[in-house]
Every structure is written in structure tokens, then in C-alpha cells.
């Protein structure tokens with residue numbers, strides 16, 4: 001058995017520091033557990049993170065595959081990489097916008113940076129984005145607009161000091177177990193309280209002192225009603241507003257009439273009062289996908305930030321705190337994102353672009369002039385035949401994207417290169433498959449939701465035939481632009497050094513963080529401009545505020561509620577919403593068992609079931625939206641509002657129902673709400689037009 005070594009859990013963005021070690025024959029991780037010395041979690045861990053690290057489900061990819069005669073067949077790395085390079089070079093002869101690259105918040109910082117460098121510096125394509133667009137883009141856009149930076153101001157250190165914990169459109173009990181433990185601990189103190197805003201009675205909501213269930217898609221109306229109530233009851237901090245904000249008067253002019261807003265949200269004035277009164281205490285407002293994955297996601301996040309600004313809930317123990325899902329969402333953004341260069345530098349800034357081209361040693365003219373349309377827009381470009389080759393890395397858009405049937409068709413029509421550790425629905429669409437190392441086999445760093453960079457280490461070698469993400473990316477990059485990287489295998493620390501140097505002097509300064517420092521301190525929060533500094537509460541130091549906006553002030557918004565993009569009607573009279581199960585990881589590629597043919601389980605109120613009885617057959621029904629049909633089992637659950645259907649996000653068929661309409665500011669899709677109806681499974685079996693199987697769907 002190998003010596004235990006420190007690493008970081010890649011299951012979620014809490015970023016717990018762990019110890020892990022190899023089993024006796026060094027083919028797998030024998031054990032992992034919380035590292036008591038790690039500053040993020042002080043030894044605490046959760047069973048699902050440990051389980052998925054030590055005994056992941058899913059089916060590993062262990063050899064490169066190429067599609068021949070309609071099926072994927074094993075090949076060697078030289079052949080696979082030769083085909084990949086040839087197809088990229090052919091596509092580039094049609095222009096740099098003939099290639100799309102889709103990355104992930106599950107890559108290390110080093111791999112994410114390297115992939116962005118190939119996409120922007122070697123290909124020069126505008127069609128580059130990561131699946132973080134599907135989870136945090138709205139929160140990030142809101143932070144940027146309000147504060148000039150794009151990460152939450154508070155840190156985990158603020159949780160014990162908060163008195164009110166307002167969890168809005170998030171379920172940390174399922175999605176972030178260790179973080180949830182901290183919140184619950186703080187909320188259970190004598191002066192603490194937990195308020196949950198969620199249409200559904202989630203695991204977190206069941207523990208709440210107050211649970212408020214707005215109509216799905218009305219969070220913005222609810223947030224504005226609370227702000228109006230704060231203004232009427234005097235729960236505002238005029239000193240903070242006058243000294244540190246701008247746009248307050250314009251915001252006042254944009255506020256709705258409270259009765260109208262309350263009516264839209266479907267809540268009572270008493271519930272609005274409950275939130276407004278709680279904001280008079282030190283408050284952290286946490287939010288998640290229930291806010292972000294909406295056509296009004298950015299506006300709603302701005303409204304929550306406005307609540308913090310207006311009530312003076314800024315500074316230690318308080319503030320707006322979006323809860324990131326994927327382990328390294330933040331790292332993928334710092335490394336290089338759709339709209340920015342390393343360190344969140346402005347995409348269009350001529351000086352930055354010149355610098356990047358010089359450091360990468362590529363022609364300035366190759367860097368794309370536009371940041372591209374984002375993940376959903378890239379899929380549209382694929383569907384329209386505008387792209388010749390698409391490369392996906394550690395992401396499963398055929399399952400995770402809204403309107404997944406459309407996505408799958410688009411991926412099948414393009415020459416698709418898929419790099420991943422596990423079989424997935426996207427692998428099924430691929431022309432070349434590149435098997436990559438996963439947790440426990442890779443070296444690098446990751447960045448958690450509170451800006452902490454922490455080492456990821458390998459306890460074991462990957463299986464024979466599998467290569468490191470970073471080495472695959474470098475091998476492809478060097479075939480397109482010789483010398484873009486050193487000769488693989490690359491030393492991840494040298495890639496991290498290149499990345500951190502590029503962030504020096506930026507708002508996300510990593511330059512003072514090195515592998516040597518991480519070996520001593522285990523995790524360091526950015527901004528860290530020197531080898532002995534690290535970030536704390538953002539924008540606030542020694543009682544002074546300085547935001548990263550041009551004025552140095554935080555900005556209020558003038559956002560207003562608008563109706564959901566797909567309201568219910570006579571044909572589709574029910575609202576579908578989705579959420580996470582604690583035990584399943586994202587699209588399930590490393591948590592579903594092989595051959596898992598379980599139907600998804602939909603939760604519905606007994607009155608919903610009663611009103612649609614002809615649509616059920618032995619506890620099953622078929623949920624239909626304008627885009628697809630999915631057979632499900634039904635759990636009667638009166639914690640789900642009448643007229644709402646709840647489905648878990650983790651099975652491929654679910655997103656055949658969801659809507660790809662995006663938030664106009666963040667390009668994040670409206671995954672959380674669409675209109676559906678129920679159909680009897682037996683009717684569909686004789687319905688030759690049914691486009692979706694109604695027999696048990698493949699669980700993967």
C-alpha cells in the first residue's frame with residue numbers, strides 16, 4: 001500500500017482536502033478521508049465524495065477508439081492522434097471558426113488553461129466555452145456587473161459569524177454536504193436561523209426555520225418584494241448605501257408594487273416580512289442553480305446582491321455567496337473563459353491580447369476578436385453545419401445540455417472528438433475517443449468556490465492505455481502549433497507557473513501561489529500577489545471598501561421580473577423543475593452502475609397525481625414537453641407544489657424535455673423550468689409517432 005498523500009476532492013466545489021493512498025496492487029485508490037490539516041475542511045469529509053473517489057461506478061475508457069463502419073473500435077494512440085490532427089488541420093483550412101472546443105469545470109486548472117491555450121492560441125477559434133456556462137455564468141455575470149470582479153466576496157470563514165442563513169434556490173444538504181454542515185451548525189446557534197426559498201421541500205428546506213415556496217420562475221419578483229419591504233420597514237443601511245454604492249435612486253425607481261410582486265411569486269406578505277426582518281441580522285445569502293439556471297438568472301442574482309447592498313449585509317459574516325457546483329468551475333474561469341483571458345482579463349483589451357500572443361508566441365491576428373456565443377450557441381452552430389470538428393473534454397453535453405435530443409443530433413452530425421475518463425452519451429456520438437486519467441490518477445490544482453487553490457495528486461497510475469488530460473491536450477496543441485507546449489509528459493507545475501505568471505496584477509492574482517507553497521500550506525486563497533499573501537473577504541480591508549468597478553463603488557441594478565420563457569398552457573399544463581440527488585454525480589457517468597436501466601423517478605403532489613389519473617399505469621407515466629418524452633416512475637410527494645413535476649438531473653433522458661432558452665446576459669440556459677404534460681405509457685406504446693422509448697430507459 002502506498003503512503004497516503006494530500007489531495008483535494010473533485011466531487012464538488014466545497015473543495016475538501018483529503019488524504020488518499022493506493023491499494024496493495026496499486027491499481028486503485030484504497031482509501032480516502034478528510035485531511036485534518038487542510039484549511040478548507042479541517043478533516044471533515046462526506047461519504048459520497050469518498051465513495052466516488054475510491055469506488056466510482058460507470059465504465060472506464062481504457063483505449064483510444066475510432067469510428068469505423070459505424071461503430072467505435074479500439075486503436076492505438078498514434079493512430080487516434082494522427083486522425084485528430086489531420087481533421088483539425090483540414091478544418092483550419094476552412095477558417096479558425098470551423099472548430100469548436102468544449103471544456104469543463106472538472107478539469108484541473110492546468111488542463112483547463114492548456115485547453116484554452118490550444119483553442120484560442122493554436123486554433124484561434126471563437127467557439128470555445130466550458131460547461132461551467134451551465135451552472136455559474138449568471139452569478140459570475142452579476143458579480144461582475146455589481147462589484148467589477150467575478151467571484152463571491154465572502155469566504156467559508158464568514159459562515160460561523162452569520163446569524164441569518166438565507167438559502168435561495170439551492171439544496172446544499174444534497175449538493176454540498178460539508179458546507180451544509182457548517183451552515184446548519186451556525187444556523188442552530190441561539191441567534192441563528194435558516195430560511196430556505198425553494199419551490200420544492202428539499203432536504204435543506206426540511207431543516208429550515210422558515211421555508212418559502214415561490215412559484216417556479218418568480219424568484220426575481222420575490223426578491224424585489226423583499227427589497228420593497230426592507231425599504232418600508234427601514235431595514236436598510238443608508239450609511240453603507242451612501243458611502244459605498246451607486247445607482248440606488250435608479251433602483252428605487254424600478255421597484256414593483258409589493259402586492260403585484262407578492263402575487264406573481266405566489267407567497268404571502270407575512271413570508272416577505274419574515275425574510276425582510278431576518279435581513280436585519282448578519283446575513284449570508286447563498287444561491288444555486290435555482291437562481292442561475294434561468295432566463296432571468298443574472299437579473300435575479302443582481303436582485304439578491306441588491307438585497308445585501310441595501311441592508312448593509314456586506315463585510316465579515318455577511319454577503320452574497322453563490323454556491324458553485326462543479327469542483328473546478330472557478331479554476332476553469334480563471335484559466336481562460338469564454339469572455340476573458342487568464343486572471344479574468346478583459347477579452348477585448350488590446351494590451352492584454354498583445355501580451356497573451358507574445359507570451360504564447362502566436363500571431364496576435366490569430367486570437368479571435370469575439371468571445372463566441374457560449375455553450376448553447378456553439379451547439380446551435382454545430383446544428384447549423386457551421387463547424388467541421390468539435391472537441392469535448394471532460395464534459396457530456398449529450399446528456400447535460402437542455403433539449404438533449406437536439407444536442408445529440410448536432411453532435412452526431414459533426415466530426416466529434418471526445419476526451420473523457422468514462423463512457424457517456426457524448427462518447428456514443430464520437431468519431432474519436434481519447435481516454436483520460438481521472439481523480440486519484442492526475443496531478444494538478446483545483447480552485448474551490450471560495451477562491452482556494454489546492455493540490456490534486458495521483459495515488460495511482462492511470463490504467464494502461466489511458467493518458468493524462470494535460471498530455472493529450474499538449475500532444476494535440478503541438479501538432480497544430482509546434483512548440484506551444486513542451487514535449488509530453490508535461491510537468492503540471494510548469495504549466496501552473498505559466499498560468500500564475502499570466503494572472504500577476506489581475507483581480508484573480510495567483511502569482512504568489514506555487515506548488516512549493518501548496519506543499520506547505522495545502523490551500524491558498526486568491527488574490528495572492530506575493531508568496532506570503534492570500535485573499536480574504538473581497539473588496540474589504542481594515543474597514544475600508546474598494547470595489548473593482550471604475551468608480552470603486554458597488555452598483556445597484558434596475559432589474560424587473562418578466563414571465564418564464566415557456567409558461568404552462570392547456571396543452572402543457574404542468575411545470576417541470578429539476579434538482580440533484582445526493583448520491584449521483586452530474587450526468588451520472590461515474591456513479592451509475594453498468595446496465596442500470598432504472599427509470600428516472602419523478603416527484604409530484606398527490607393532487608397533481610389525482611388530477612391526471614388517466615395518465616398513470618402501475619405507478620408510471622410519461623412526461624412530455626415540446627421537445628421530447630420521458631418514461632418515469634412516480635413518487636407521490638406533497639413537498640412538491642401542486643402542478644409541478646420534479647425530476648433529478650442525472651439521467652440522459654431528462655434533458656430531452658428541458659428548454660435551451662438562455663439568459664441574454666450570461667448565456668446560461670433556462671434549465672430549471674419548462675412546461676410539460678403527462679401521457680399514459682400504454683397509449684404511447686401504440687403511438688407510432690412516439691419519438692422516445694417508453695420502456696425503461698438506459699440509466700446512463
Ligand code: SF4
Pocket residue numbers: 009010011012013014015016044045046047048049050176177178179
Ligand atoms: S463536500 Fe464535496 S468536496 Fe467535500 S468531501 Fe463531500 S463531495 Fe468532496
